[in-house]
Amino acid sequence: MHPAPSLIAFSTLSGLGLGLLAMLGLGLAPVAGLTGLVFFALAFALAGGGLLSSALHLGHPERALKAFTQWRSSWLSREAWLAVTALAVMATYAALAILAGIVVPPLGGLGAALSLGTVFATAMIYAQLRTVPRWHHWSTPALFLGYAIAGGTLLSGHVGPAAILLAAMSAAQIAAWVAGDARLAASGTDIATATGLGGRGAVRLFEPPHTGGNYLTHEMVFRVARRHAVKLRVIALLLAFAVPVAFLLLPFGHILAALAVLSHAAGVAVQRWLFFAEAEHVVGFYYGRRLP
Amino acid sequence: MTTLPATTDRKLGLVIDLDTCVGCHACVIACKGWNTQNYGAPLADADAYGAEPVGAFLNRVHSFEVQPGDGPAQIVHFPKSCLHCDDAPCVTVCPTGASYKRAEDGIVLVNEDDCIGCGLCAWACPYGAREQDPVEKVMKKCTLCVDRIYNDTLPPEDREPACVRTCPTGARHFGDLADPESAVSRLVAERGGFDLMPEQGTAPVNKYLPPRDRDTLDVLAPLLPPVDEGPKGFLGWLDRTLERI
Ligand code: SF4
Ligand code: SF4
Ligand code: SF4
Numbered sequence: 173m174h175p176a177p178s179l180i181a182f183s184t185l186s187g188l189g190l191g192l193l194a195m196l197g198l199g200l201a202p203v204a205g206l207t208g209l210v211f212f213a214l215a216f217a218l219a220g221g222g223l224l225s226s227a228l229h230l231g232h233p234e235r236a237l238k239a240f241t242q243w244r245s246s247w248l249s250r251e252a253w254l255a256v257t258a259l260a261v262m263a264t265y266a267a268l269a270i271l272a273g274i275v276v277p278p279l280g281g282l283g284a285a286l287s288l289g290t291v292f293a294t295a296m297i298y299a300q301l302r303t304v305p306r307w308h309h310w311s312t313p314a315l316f317l318g319y320a321i322a323g324g325t326l327l328s329g330h331v332g333p334a335a336i337l338l339a340a341m342s343a344a345q346i347a348a349w350v351a352g353d354a355r356l357a358a359s360g361t362d363i364a365t366a367t368g369l370g371g372r373g374a375v376r377l378f379e380p381p382h383t384g385g386n387y388l389t390h391e392m393v394f395r396v397a398r399r400h401a402v403k404l405r406v407i408a409l410l411l412a413f414a415v416p417v418a419f420l421l422l423p424f425g426h427i428l429a430a431l432a433v434l435s436h437a438a439g440v441a442v443q444r445w446l447f448f449a450e451a452e453h454v455v456g457f458y459y460g461r462r463l464p
Numbered sequence: 465m466t467t468l469p470a471t472t473d474r475k476l477g478l479v480i481d482l483d484t485c486v487g488c489h490a491c492v493i494a495c496k497g498w499n500t501q502n503y504g505a506p507l508a509d510a511d512a513y514g515a516e517p518v519g520a521f522l523n524r525v526h527s528f529e530v531q532p533g534d535g536p537a538q539i540v541h542f543p544k545s546c547l548h549c550d551d552a553p554c555v556t557v558c559p560t561g562a563s564y565k566r567a568e569d570g571i572v573l574v575n576e577d578d579c580i581g582c583g584l585c586a587w588a589c590p591y592g593a594r595e596q597d598p599v600e601k602v603m604k605k606c607t608l609c610v611d612r613i614y615n616d617t618l619p620p621e622d623r624e625p626a627c628v629r630t631c632p633t634g635a636r637h638f639g640d641l642a643d644p645e646s647a648v649s650r651l652v653a654e655r656g657g658f659d660l661m662p663e664q665g666t667a668p669v670n671k672y673l674p675p676r677d678r679d680t681l682d683v684l685a686p687l688l689p690p691v692d693e694g695p696k697g698f699l700g701w702l703d704r705t706l707e708r709i
Contacts, residue, residue, distance in 0.1 A: 173587070230582050231580065231583075231602060232579065232602065238559075238561070238562075238580060239559035239560050239580055241559075242560060245557075246556065246557055248557065248558075249560075297557075297584065302553065303553070303587065303588060303664070365662065365663060366661055367528050368660055368672055369482075369528060372532055372674075373533060374530070374531045375528050375530050376528065376529050377527075377529075378528055379527035381492075382524070386524075387518070387520065387595040388592045392586075392592075453587070454590050454661065454664070455589075455592035458526055459592075
């Protein structure tokens with residue numbers, strides 16, 4: 173799939189922001205006073221900025237309100253509802269905590285659940301697609317939630333738990349990559365079923381329907397060279413997990429903490445780039461994709 | 465709503481004959497022409513005379529080569545447009561309700577005024593049957609020429625999809641696949657019509673008819689008496705004359 177910058181920015185930033193909001197809602201990060209204000213501002217900037225950048229992906233952003241109508245069937249519509257309610261509940265919670273000094277734990281708990289629910293809905297938009305076997309698996313929402321929780325823990329400055337969660341996430345990510353690499357071949361869809369001609373012999377694309385590209389080939393038939401993918405996976409692991417954990421294990425300081433967060437965010441962005449770029453859409457079989 | 469109807473009264477669709485299609489792309493052009501001048505936003509092209517032309521089409525013809533274990537390879541021209549699936553994943557993912565499947569005839573359509581151009585439906589379709597218009601930024605797909613098949617202002621013989629009407633070899637057939645007695649249903653039964661990617665669970669309405677077996681060599685061919693290999697007529701005279709020189 174085409175790794176669109178707006179989608180990468182959206183899922184990286186909103187994942188971190190919603191993870192931090194969940195921590196704030198659960199009272200696991202400071203919610204009162206100036207520190208609270210800084211934390212809330214950061215969380216809302218990340219989550220809100222991410223959601224805005226997702227609107228840039230739309231052909232008609234001015235009609236975005238219509239996306240709230242189909243929550244019964246559409247994960248994208250559910251995501252829109254969850255995102256707006258999460259931000260609204262957390263804004264109320266933040267206003268009460270900072271302006272009036274009243275912390276309402278049930279409200280925060282609800283906001284935390286809605287924040288993580290938004291991350292889950294985002295992941296389900298991808299996981300529901302049988303057309304992209306690499307995504308069509310429970311590990312997709314699990315991984316998105318794991319990233320949000322680990323990122324939120326890191327942002328809220330829990331050194332020990334963050335180091336443990338980041339280490340665990342690096343193992344989970346490696347496992348997900350390895351399992352994902354085999355999923356297209358295991359899906360049962362290939363050029364033989366795509367054309368229905370598999371029973372007659374070996375099928376290959378003889379001539380594409382046109383000499384140039386089209387919307388489908390631009391959006392869905394993206395290919396990364398394997399050696400680049402391996403390098404990028406190593407870079408993602410280093411930036412998202414190894415470097416932040418190393419910084420966390422050093423004597424704690426604000427500069428190091430900020431560097432750990434920046435490195436983690438950059439690593440997650442690389443991981444999200446790979447999440448799209450490595451995902452194989454079955455329509456590729458009509459355009460000459462072969463199983464590895 | 466973008467929930468799917470439980471059943472549809474009819475299942476209008478196409479039956480595409482892979483045996484007959486000669487890969488002339490006439491249906492591609494007829495489809496582009498009709499759908500540029502009629503229902504919805506015109507099917508645009510971008511950079512049409514530039515280095516990287518790209519445009520929206522609702523129907524495209526691929527060509528595949530099938531190499532059997534023994535015998536010669538065969539080229540199969542492969543027209544592909546929306547299959548108007550019964551369990552259309554493109555419909556249920558749509559957040560706005562722009563994509564829908566009609567309960568009366570099963571046609572899958574996009575209401576372009578409601579489409580936000582998120583592209584998710586194109587991701588959900590396994591067949592590549594949806595393309596976003598490069599100018600209007602709304603999703604385009606085969607309408608089964610809904611503005612022809614019910615159009616009383618057209619002569620009766622034109623009340624079928626443009627691609628079907630134009631095909632010079634009669635490789636595309638239009639009809640109701642819910643009616644077992646319809647011409648298309650009988651064709652599917654007689655010729656062993658099949659689904660594309662059945663494992664994707666989309667239950668497509670459109671069916672494909674397999675190429676017929678031909679060009680097989682007689683196993684006794686090597687034992688047949690050789691045909692007279694000497695040239696006749698003018699070539700024979702030329703041959704004999706040149707031999708003499
Ligand atoms: S072919 Fe694709 S666009 Fe058409 S109904 Fe099926 S899934 Fe939807
Ligand atoms: S691109 Fe349009 S029709 Fe397709 S899912 Fe998005 S809003 Fe619905
Ligand atoms: S039925 Fe109409 S819209 Fe669909 S492929 Fe044929 S000409 Fe195009």
